[in-house]
Amino acid sequence: MVRVSLDDPLALALSPPPNETPEQRSAREQAEAEARKTSEAIDEQIRQEKIALKKKKKPVKILLLGQSESGKSATLKNFQLQYAKDQWLEERLAWRAVIYLNLIKNALQVLDILQQAMSQTNKDKYPSTSLTTADISDSDGEHRSHTTVYRFTDKHRLLKLRLAPLRTVLVDLEKRLGPGSQEVHAISRSLSDSTENRARQREFGVSSNNGWKSILDKLRSTPEPGNRPSSKQREAGHDGVTDVLLGCKDDMKSLWHDPVVKQILSHRRSKIEDASGFFLDDVDRIASPDYEPADDDIVRARLRTVGVQEHSFMMEAGQSLALSTESLPLDANADRGREWIMYDFGGTRSARALWAAFFDDVDTIIFLAPISCFDERLREDQDVNRLEDSLQLWRIVCSSPVLAKAQIILFLNKCDILHKKMKRGVSVRDYVPSFADRKNDTMTVMKYFQQHFKDLFKSCSPEPRPFFVHFTSVIDTKATATTLSVVRESVLRQHLQNARLI
Numbered sequence: 001m002v003r004v005s006l007d008d009p010l011a012l013a014l015s016p017p018p019n020e021t022p023e024q025r026s027a028r029e030q031a032e033a034e035a036r037k038t039s040e041a042i043d044e045q046i047r048q049e050k051i052a053l054k055k056k057k058k059p060v061k062i063l064l065l066g067q068s069e070s071g072k073s074a075t076l077k078n079f080q081l082q083y084a085k086d087q088w089l090e091e092r093l094a095w096r097a098v099i100y101l102n103l104i105k106n107a108l109q110v111l112d113i114l115q116q117a118m119s120q121t122n123k124d125k126y127p128s129t130s131l132t133t134a135d136i137s138d139s140d141g142e143h144r145s146h147t148t149v150y151r152f153t154d155k156h157r158l159l160k161l162r163l164a165p166l167r168t169v170l171v172d173l174e175k176r177l178g179p180g181s182q183e184v185h186a187i188s189r190s191l192s193d194s195t196e197n198r199a200r201q202r203e204f205g206v207s208s209n210n211g212w213k214s215i216l217d218k219l220r221s222t223p224e225p226g227n228r229p230s231s232k233q234r235e236a237g238h239d240g241v242t243d244v245l246l247g248c249k250d251d252m253k254s255l256w257h258d259p260v261v262k263q264i265l266s267h268r269r270s271k272i273e274d275a276s277g278f279f280l281d282d283v284d285r286i287a288s289p290d291y292e293p294a295d296d297d298i299v300r301a302r303l304r305t306v307g308v309q310e311h312s313f314m315m316e317a318g319q320s321l322a323l324s325t326e327s328l329p330l331d332a333n334a335d336r337g338r339e340w341i342m343y344d345f346g347g348t349r350s351a352r353a354l355w356a357a358f359f360d361d362v363d364t365i366i367f368l369a370p371i372s373c374f375d376e377r378l379r380e381d382q383d384v385n386r387l388e389d390s391l392q393l394w395r396i397v398c399s400s401p402v403l404a405k406a407q408i409i410l411f412l413n414k415c416d417i418l419h420k421k422m423k424r425g426v427s428v429r430d431y432v433p434s435f436a437d438r439k440n441d442t443m444t445v446m447k448y449f450q451q452h453f454k455d456l457f458k459s460c461s462p463e464p465r466p467f468f469v470h471f472t473s474v475i476d477t478k479a480t481a482t483t484l485s486v487v488r489e490s491v492l493r494q495h496l497q498n499a500r501l502i
């Protein structure tokens, strides 16, 4: 018998009626059991809805992987340009400093090559004379000998003097833009451990999602001492660097268009025009007081990624998905207002140790492999062929068990440079003997390399998954926009499948 305290109104309300018959009691207990069941079903429904909501809100996670200078950051910029226009416009002016840096580096590189060629000749003894045998080293360290007559004049000596201020400005810009403004070069084994460790340490660290911007903002707001621009100039981002560039504009052009310089450069295997962040053809436009970087300039600008940069953006309204007729239906607005988080990593060898920490829960990996680099070597390790390094990296990524469920999209990038090399007659077979007697043209080479990547993908993936590949030149923003619309749908499809929402 249940005892009820008359002092407790709640207990009293819930207690069975007095003098309850066995039939009444059984009916009451049945009703209570049903009410309990209904309540539990409602609780479960709420729980499921909460899970679904959480899944729905889960951001799309994309990693950009590939060796240094493969085009990861340039791909990210294309995503921003297409799908995060506000961010893009906000950052536009900030890129000017990086483009200045790139242009100054280009000019100084050409000047150094000229200087090296001049120093080979005994100019003190024979002013205005010629060099008969030049031993000019390529940017990748390869020394080549030529028996060409170079006719140096006072103009060349003057250029060396007149362009000297660029060196001071470069040091200043590098200081202000941080370690990303310098490439990582091979560290000589004779260097002390501490030096090597310091170089390595600079590779690590997570930057904010506005890493570049915060550095560049700082640059704009802190002009050089003694070189204070007027408020009007500051508004236009004008500072001491701009002044030096304006002052050196004609000499930079004169250097770049000089016939002797052209002659020296023509003997180099690697073309300076194909190098990262090349702007010497745009001096007129860039060395101008009211220069504003164009979209293409920003995508072409080179600033090495240090550590990892996390970029988050919401898919903006008005960006409908270009839906394919693939098996599973997808709502055309499926990713409106959805957050995308893209991780852009440094790709140098020492920087890659950081990647694995971000492998959990990845929806898609966009792997960049520069297809034009079959005849190049890594800056950080001159013994390693770039293509071989890319294939090794690809193997590691494809075979990772943690990434077994991730979708991997391969961008065989820098097809424009490959095409130029094919037109120049660079022989693939000289660097990739297995290419054998195949036709040395762009299409054949593209297909050949693609097959290699595909074979590795198939043999190394822990479980079968589809192979997605795009031939890209990501500095071509128009063509890349088309590629990205396909990639976007594919990424979203994968994300929804991972979240079991389709």
Ligand SMILES: Nc1nc2c(ncn2[C@@H]2O[C@H](COP(=O)(O)OP(=O)(O)OP(=O)(O)O)[C@@H](O)[C@H]2O)c(=O)[nH]1
Residues within 6 Å of the ligand: 066, 067, 068, 069, 070, 071, 072, 073, 074, 075, 274, 275, 276, 277, 278, 299, 300, 301, 302, 303, 304, 305, 306, 345, 346, 347, 348, 368, 413, 414, 415, 416, 417, 472, 473, 474, 475
């Ligand atoms: N011509 C040409 N240049 C490209 C292409 N893709 C990228 N670049 C340029 O190559 C340079 C290197 O590209 P990034 O995007 O900085 O390379 P990354 O993979 O981010 O390199 P790290 O940050 O060092 O890992 C930049 O100046 C790009 O503009 C391409 O398809 N064609």
Ligand SMILES: [Mg+2]
Residues within 6 Å of the ligand: 072, 073, 074, 303, 304, 305, 344, 345, 346
């Ligand atoms: Mg980068």
